[in-house]
Amino acid sequence: MENREAIAKCQSGDKEAFGILVEKYMKRAYFTALALLGSHEDALDLSQEAFVRAFKAIARYDGRYEFFTWFYRILRNLCLNYIRNGRRRSAILSDYQGDLYAVERPDPSVLAERSELREIVWKGLSDLEPDVKEIIILKDIQGLSYSETALVLDCPIGTVMSRLFNARKALKEKLERYL
Amino acid sequence: MNTELTDEEREKFNLLLMKAVDGELSGSEEIEFRRFTDTHEMCMSEWKKFGKLKEVVMNIDFKDPPEEIWDSYWGDVYNRLERGIGWILLSIGCVILFTYGSFKAIESVIDDPTIGLIVKGGIITLLAGIFVLFVSTAREKLFMRKRDKYRGIRR
Numbered sequence: 029m030e031n032r033e034a035i036a037k038c039q040s041g042d043k044e045a046f047g048i049l050v051e052k053y054m055k056r057a058y059f060t061a062l063a064l065l066g067s068h069e070d071a072l073d074l075s076q077e078a079f080v081r082a083f084k085a086i087a088r089y090d091g092r093y094e095f096f097t098w099f100y101r102i103l104r105n106l107c108l109n110y111i112r113n114g115r116r117r118s119a120i121l122s123d124y125q126g127d128l129y130a131v132e133r134p135d136p137s138v139l140a141e142r143s144e145l146r147e148i149v150w151k152g153l154s155d156l157e158p159d160v161k162e163i164i165i166l167k168d169i170q171g172l173s174y175s176e177t178a179l180v181l182d183c184p185i186g187t188v189m190s191r192l193f194n195a196r197k198a199l200k201e202k203l204e205r206y207l
Numbered sequence: 208m209n210t211e212l213t214d215e216e217r218e219k220f221n222l223l224l225m226k227a228v229d230g231e232l233s234g235s236e237e238i239e240f241r242r243f244t245d246t247h248e249m250c251m252s253e254w255k256k257f258g259k260l261k262e263v264v265m266n267i268d269f270k271d272p273p274e275e276i277w278d279s280y281w282g283d284v285y286n287r288l289e290r291g292i293g294w295i296l297l298s299i300g301c302v303i304l305f306t307y308g309s310f311k312a313i314e315s316v317i318d319d320p321t322i323g324l325i326v327k328g329g330i331i332t333l334l335a336g337i338f339v340l341f342v343s344t345a346r347e348k349l350f351m352r353k354r355d356k357y358r359g360i361r362r
Contacts, residue, residue: 047281054280079284168264207259
């Protein structure tokens, strides 16, 4: 079944048709969330939650963008809010418990191949602010073009390029020693 | 080789650099980019570093979770959808029962001649207050947040 047909059925309330979309995009959703969040459990949880929210909002999908571009915004907002709320909780708890409560650390076990350099790059990437890290993930890990990235982020291509420059510059500064 | 760029040249170079790193330079842009790298050491150095950076980031590869995760993925999403509906029905049921129970309680309080007027008034006011708070909170969660035009804006 084509996307358009599946979406039309979903908009009539057909949950089974939504399963076609979920199975088509689940890996992409999971790995995108994993790159943003750095944890398998969180990526699984939030990618599934994003699909639930997408189904509830499917009536508002008008076909102007490709389905995953529309879905990505839901996933992205969930992930960024989760990170922000997690940092707020860590900051509050650390006020009470000093430095006992660590801010989230990237989990190196999610990497397919572990080497010192890959773990250093992964940590450097994870240390960036979420909206800075995001554009590197979209461009360099997901392999989106400039125009696809601009669609997903809902901003002009020029903005994508300047954000990308700033993001790569920030990452380069963290990894200067290893480049 | 020159080492200093003006701010305008710097900005131009940065954009060309990103395109060069991503292999998206047009013919004329490539000529312009080469002019920068051939005449400014710093530009050549940046090109090499950013190129290397892209290479190492692209090599980040994530482990595929076990096949069972994918086999049960849609089922898990479906369960979440169903449970969402379940919670809504449960909440509606609670509201109906609470409203009915409150109504019956108020009725019995009003009909009971042994309960003083002040106590009757206090109980009715208390229940009315709880009802108003509940409706107000529910309205905020269900309607106002959906219509908040600043909802998508990150502060």
